Amino acid sequence: MTKEFDVVQLDVHHLRVIRAIADTGSLTRAAIALGITQPAVSAQLKRLENMLGYQLFERRENGVTPTPMGELLLRRTAALLPQLDKLLEDIEQRVCPSGPPEVVRVAAVASALVAHLPSLVTRLWPEVSEAAVVHDDHPERLLSLLAQRRVEVGLVKDYPGHELEVPANVDTAVVAIEPTFVLLPEFHPLAHKEIIDLGELRDEPWVMVSDSSAATFTKYFADTCARHGFSPSVTHQVTSQQVALLVVRAGAAGLAQPICDPRNLGIVSRPLSGDVLLRRHILAWNRDTFVTARQEELTAALIDTYWREALDSPVYAGYLASRGEFGPRPGDG
Structure with a gap:
């Protein structure tokens, strides 16, 4: 009786955790995909395994793999999780306030702008108490987190001929185009x-x-x-x-x-001579969130921050001066 009662305590958070672990093969990568810390993923998995009375993943040197019980649970919940996510998304869109949450989640690839983004967010939205940054150098994964509203703001990069495929409900603005x-x-x-x-x-x-x-x-x-x-x-x-x-x-x-x-x-x-190996720094956000109302201000603040950083770098500043460039290029938009 106790185990049957425990099983029905499974919730969507448990399902997301085991799905993320299975998809990424690692507790660390699952934490990045979920926008939470690795210890939090480990603790949730341990609680779930204790609740069920079964080990769900085997830990190995190169990651984790599902046990037979883990595979069974993943198969049974494969169709259920997308339906639950859609239901929760529909409910959230109807009941959540239009303003920002107390803690804004920021997902970003490595760049000189990342360190400035939390302070820019809290400056534009004083009601935000904290902006927590999740670093991940897979921009496609970050855009997916935005599309699912698991983070509020994203900062990604792409390259000419290798442009990112942006989800339909995510908007973007180019912050800077820079050389390598x-x-x-x-x-x-x-x-x-x-x-x-x-x-x-x-x-x-x-x-x-x-x-x-x-x-x-x-x-x-x-x-x-x-x-x-x-x-x-x-x-x-x-x-x-x-x-x-x-x-x-x-x-x-x-x-x-x-x-x-x-x-x-x-x-x-x-x-390097010529416009070779260019990259774009891109601000991204889910258009159905509070960010949309002030995205132009956030983009402008990031652009200003980028060029201040650029002019503080002697070699880059000299390069820009030689080209007569001291601000965003035409079309940065």
Whole structure:
């Protein structure tokens, strides 16, 4: 009797947790997908397993996999969860106030703008007590969280020819279009040049971040090199930009956003000639939330913040001055 009573205590939050764990194969990645912390996912899974009296996932070195009981639960709830989510969404749209929640959830990829976004949100909406940031370098996943109203604001990036597919209920605004800079060790023969042609680097060993979130940029980089008549030799694949900087200092060539200036690490940052390897920083929000009413103000504040950061970066500021650019390019919108 007790176990039967416990089973009916299953709710939509439990179902979302086990679905996210199964889809991502990791408690950490499930936490990112859900917009909560990894300890919270672990605690919810433990409570659910204790409630049911069964282990639902086997923990392994490279992630987790469902147990037979976990697979049974996932199969039985596969059709139920989307229906519950739709029901809750319909109810939320009818009963939730039009103003912001007390805690606004912000989902963002890595960029110099991320650190400023919480303060901009609380400045525009003083009734917000906190803006909690979830970092995830998979922009498609962040847009999905916005579409499902699991976060309120998103900051993503995309590249020419590799534009993001935006959900129908999500609106976007371009904050900035920026170049990619090349990173070289101080002793490199090209380090003295103010601007470098990508073709001059055809024989260089390259270091690239190799996790799955960088797959789009890696393809974009390879396609761009092909248009310049060569295939890059990626001799180092690392898991973070911090490790990449160490490899560059030892002799490899790397790539970075222009605001990032590692000059104190024995590394020089140089622009590439021509508009190659451009990227867009994009603000995104669900059009059915409070953000819509003041999105123009938020976009303008982010644009202003971006250009203040850009002009504080000596190499990037010099590059912008040489091109006569001190603000958003035409069409940034």
